[in-house]
Amino acid sequence: AQSVTQPDIHITVSEGASLELRCNYSYGATPYLFWYVQSPGQGLQLLLKYFSGDTLVQGIKGFEAEFKRSQSSFNLRKPSVHWSDAAEYFCAVGPGTGANNLFFGTGTRLTVIP
């Protein structure tokens, strides 16, 4: 069965520091992986995705993620965090059963200290 684990519920970093958010997945076939960001009270915005090819993918807002099949991981990184990056981040794997369904992790809330 498909599942996604985000082991860090809450992370606090200082502005300008580097960031890594962890994501581990369980999937029976080639995974399709996504990172979304959600600001309070808002919908989800796609940061980046991995379907195939280069295992290091670049996204919007200076984020990148690396797919490591051997570790079943798809960690999100940013070299220098900005205060506006404070939000909740969700990792997802798909497709699941049916029409391109996604399985989401429980999210990691990022707090940025000035």
Add this chain to the structure above:
Amino acid sequence: SQTIHQWPATLVQPVGSPLSLECTVEGTSNPNLYWYRQAAGRGLQLLFYSVGIGQISSEVPQNLSASRPQDRQFILSSKKLLLSDSGFYLCAWSSGRVVDTQYFGPGTRLTVL
């Protein structure tokens, strides 16, 4: 470009009252449509998805139902709300391809009192 709308943005309803949340997509045809619920401190739970008009698949048994009366319209309903129906409801769409990105609407905050 494609856009997705949800309304209302917020809703406060008493227990036992009916519910109707609407989602519409513009700029695409025959999309796959999805309803998710996000409870406080939890991830997203897929409730329903639809691959076409009148075609609804339910992922979890619950007090809710969904309908797709038009190609780009997806409605989430309940006849009698429960306290446990409170949450943030998100609609999403994707193309009909087997593997594609889901794009989310702004969400509806439902509070059942």
